[in-house]
Amino acid sequence: MWGRLTFAPSMPVALVALAAVAAGAHAEPPPGEGDPDSAVPEPAPPPPDATGDDAPVETALHEDNEFGPVVLIEQIDVIGNTATQTEVILRALPIRVGDVLHASDKRLREARFKVLALGFFRDVALAMRRGSQRGQVIVELRVVERGTLVLNRLWFGTTDLSPWWVGADVGDRNLFGLGIAVGGGFIYARQEDVARGRDQYAAELRLADPSVRGTPWGASWAMTLVRGSEPFQVQGSPGDTRPVNLEAFRYRRFGVRAGATYNVSTLTRLSMGVRAEALTASLPIAPTRFLSDTDPAVAVDLHLDPGSSRVITASFGFDRDTRPDPVLPHAGTRVVASVELGSTLLGGSYDFATLFGSYEHYWPLRSEKHAIAVKLAGGVVVGDAPRFDRIHIADVDRMLTPRAVGLVLSTAAPLAILGTRAEKPTYGDLGGTATVEYAVRLFRFSGERRVYGGDLFFGTGLWGLAERRDLRARDTGLYASLPIDLYLDAGVRIDTDIGTFEITVANALGRIR
Amino acid sequence: MIAAVLAIATAARAADDEDKPEIQRMLFVESGELLTFSTVRGEGGIGSVFDVKRYDALGSGTPSVLVIRIQIVADGTDTPVAEQVLQRTAVYDVWDERYILRLEQPGSKKQVIVKTPAEALTRMTALQDIPVARLDALPYDKVFVMRMVVELNPIPKEVLAELRRYLSQGTGGGIDRGGALFGSFVSIFYNPKMAEAERVLRIQSRPFYRARP
Numbered sequence: 001m002w003g004r005l006t007f008a009p010s011m012p013v014a015l016v017a018l019a020a021v022a023a024g025a026h027a028e029p030p031p032g033e034g035d036p037d038s039a040v041p042e043p044a045p046p047p048p049d050a051t052g053d054d055a056p057v058e059t060a061l062h063e064d065n066e067f068g069p070v071v072l073i074e075q076i077d078v079i080g081n082t083a084t085q086t087e088v089i090l091r092a093l094p095i096r097v098g099d100v101l102h103a104s105d106k107r108l109r110e111a112r113f114k115v116l117a118l119g120f121f122r123d124v125a126l127a128m129r130r131g132s133q134r135g136q137v138i139v140e141l142r143v144v145e146r147g148t149l150v151l152n153r154l155w156f157g158t159t160d161l162s163p164w165w166v167g168a169d170v171g172d173r174n175l176f177g178l179g180i181a182v183g184g185g186f187i188y189a190r191q192e193d194v195a196r197g198r199d200q201y202a203a204e205l206r207l208a209d210p211s212v213r214g215t216p217w218g219a220s221w222a223m224t225l226v227r228g229s230e231p232f233q234v235q236g237s238p239g240d241t242r243p244v245n246l247e248a249f250r251y252r253r254f255g256v257r258a259g260a261t262y263n264v265s266t267l268t269r270l271s272m273g274v275r276a277e278a279l280t281a282s283l284p285i286a287p288t289r290f291l292s293d294t295d296p297a298v299a300v301d302l303h304l305d306p307g308s309s310r311v312i313t314a315s316f317g318f319d320r321d322t323r324p325d326p327v328l329p330h331a332g333t334r335v336v337a338s339v340e341l342g343s344t345l346l347g348g349s350y351d352f353a354t355l356f357g358s359y360e361h362y363w364p365l366r367s368e369k370h371a372i373a374v375k376l377a378g379g380v381v382v383g384d385a386p387r388f389d390r391i392h393i394a395d396v397d398r399m400l401t402p403r404a405v406g407l408v409l410s411t412a413a414p415l416a417i418l419g420t421r422a423e424k425p426t427y428g429d430l431g432g433t434a435t436v437e438y439a440v441r442l443f444r445f446s447g448e449r450r451v452y453g454g455d456l457f458f459g460t461g462l463w464g465l466a467e468r469r470d471l472r473a474r475d476t477g478l479y480a481s482l483p484i485d486l487y488l489d490a491g492v493r494i495d496t497d498i499g500t501f502e503i504t505v506a507n508a509l510g511r512i513r
Numbered sequence: 514m515i516a517a518v519l520a521i522a523t524a525a526r527a528a529d530d531e532d533k534p535e536i537q538r539m540l541f542v543e544s545g546e547l548l549t550f551s552t553v554r555g556e557g558g559i560g561s562v563f564d565v566k567r568y569d570a571l572g573s574g575t576p577s578v579l580v581i582r583i584q585i586v587a588d589g590t591d592t593p594v595a596e597q598v599l600q601r602t603a604v605y606d607v608w609d610e611r612y613i614l615r616l617e618q619p620g621s622k623k624q625v626i627v628k629t630p631a632e633a634l635t636r637m638t639a640l641q642d643i644p645v646a647r648l649d650a651l652p653y654d655k656v657f658v659m660r661m662v663v664e665l666n667p668i669p670k671e672v673l674a675e676l677r678r679y680l681s682q683g684t685g686g687g688i689d690r691g692g693a694l695f696g697s698f699v700s701i702f703y704n705p706k707m708a709e710a711e712r713v714l715r716i717q718s719r720p721f722y723r724a725r726p
């Protein structure tokens with residue numbers, strides 16, 4: 001594919017000069033005039049920089065200090081794109097046909113990076129050549145495309161609940177060369193030895209355009225199908241979640257999400273979305289749990305309507321991220337907040353609201369080679385939220401197996417490190433984490449290296465999860481009743497040309513417990 | 514996991530040669546109230562920041578920018594006692610077939626026009642009699658080293674932050690909550706990371722000190 005945009009070649013050069021004057025620019029004086037240093041080529045070796053025919057002194061360097069010939073962009077040629085549409089590339093450029101600018105203009109410097117930032121190219125080179133008339137130039141953009149397939153996640157592991165599970169989430173960031181990202185995942189999890197249980201699987205398909213036609217607006221769409229089997233404890237002592245003590249109920253979820261984002265600034269984004277989901281659950285008539293052979297059974301709230309039900313929600317989000325490097329951050333702040341409202345007024349079966357927020361701040365130390373981070377995250381669920389919209393214990397304790405496409409893959413109890421409340425809930429309506437992390441820079445590379453950087457990190461903090469109703473009364477001392485515990489993690493993060501890797505103790509624990 | 518281990522091994526090996534600065538001899542001269550330095554012929558200087566591709570790009574008509582950050586630190590410490598930033602920009606005039614260079618440093622800015630890319634390269638990378646510190650910041654008999662980071666076509670920090678955030682976006686909002694609020698993302702096969710500059714050179718002088726008169 002080879003594309004070009006052209007400017008009318010009959011554009012008089014005088015117009016170039018006029019436009020330059022109107023923009024407050026100064027055309028380069030011809031040799032022999034103006035700057036005395038330009039009168040003759042400099043001899044080599046050069047004289048000391050701080051002496052000789054200096055221009056007027058300035059106290060600071062700045063970006064807007066443009067010089068060089070004033071040119072009019074007559075045409076932009078894009079060469080080398082076989083999959084990506086030329087229009088997608090031209091939209092990313094900060095320059096347009098007809099622009100009048102200095103050859104040193106920072107837009108020309110940034111043009112290469114703006115196109116690289118699309119993520120579709122391994123290399124981008126920008127060059128100018130003479131146009132049809134003096135003062136006019138043709139900008140030539142040579143691109144070398146790269147593969148845009150991405151493996152977002154790999155799911156595998158083994159636990160008491162699921163002897164094995166396997167799955168992957170893959171995507172393409174440049175569907176049909178249109179700049180649209182498509183992604184999808186599938187996971188299959190074996191489940192055995194649990195009463196009424198069955199194997200689980202889930203699939204998801206996603207589409208996203210981060211910048212619709214080059215505007216600050218983005219759009220996304222996702223469809224999810226889950227055929228699940230969710231275990232709950234029916235007997236045994238607290239924390240004894242061996243399959244023999246569990247019973248499962250079967251359910252099916254089919255949902256569609258649509259969303260829009262708006263970039264308020266380069267650092268701040270707003271989002272909004274709607275979700276419609278159909279649920280079918282085969283629930284026990286009266287789910288109960290026997291705490292011991294002698295105690296009476298207690299009712300278990302599965303937080304789902306039996307049979308068919310619907311979840312219809314609207315959501316809003318805010319994201320501000322000032323971290324210069326989101327992969328290996330050593331400075332900056334990220335604030336995320338979201339609220340989701342589900343209502344029978346919208347046609348759903350559940351009236352509820354969820355409110356989630358997180359705050360991360362990084363303090364650089366020793367010239368940013370080290371960093372301390374404080375990370376706070378939490379959420380509250382209000383009302384009659386369906387089970388899957390409540391906070392799962394693996395959402396807050398990263399030492400547990402996380403849910404994958406909504407599937408619960410492990411019922412392992414969290415490690416009891418602090419000796420607080422013995423039986424933490426699996427789901428809660430109030431949860432959060434407070435973590436302190438120390439990161440040490442192992443290395444950083446730049447330029448054309450295929451390994452960009454690595455960090456060693458240590459993290460510790462508290463996590464907590466509770467049903468608010470359980471907080472109203474307690475039958476033990478305050479400390480022993482707190483639904484909190486300690487989180488510990490350590491590992492390395494490596495940022496490479498083929499991806500970002502995080503190898504941590506918590507990640508390993510999440511695959512085998 | 515295997516890929517990750519390989520990545521770490523590769524990274525550790527590569528770390529040996531890039532993070533370490535190149536040690537060069539330099540010429541330091543007390544000039545009035547200032548300490549100036551010059552690179553020494555045969556030591557390499559900073560010319561190697563331009564490889565063949567970047568050298569050819571000098572004639573592309575688009576700007577080539579060299580930012581040279583200099584620090585004087587007491588030997589064995591990371592605390593600078595003096596800092597200096599030089600910026601050099603070259604553009605090629607495709608109509609008049611000449612190279613226009615702007616050489617800037619605090620207190621001095623000048624424009625130079627040369628005819629050939631070789632001359633442009635020489636002027637861009639020449640470091641002669643560059644003032645780097647006031648002498649009163651450098652006590653007698655104390656040992657210092659000079660560190661220099663040379664970046665070719667660095668991306669402004671705000672542009673870099675914007676681009677990296679854009680690149681770190683996933684492929685749409687799915688069902689899993691973990692990645693958004695409590696977890697971290699891991700992707701493989703694809704990571705179009707934006708480097709901070711096209712090429713970076715790190716150079717350090719040999720230790721030096723001011724002898725008492």
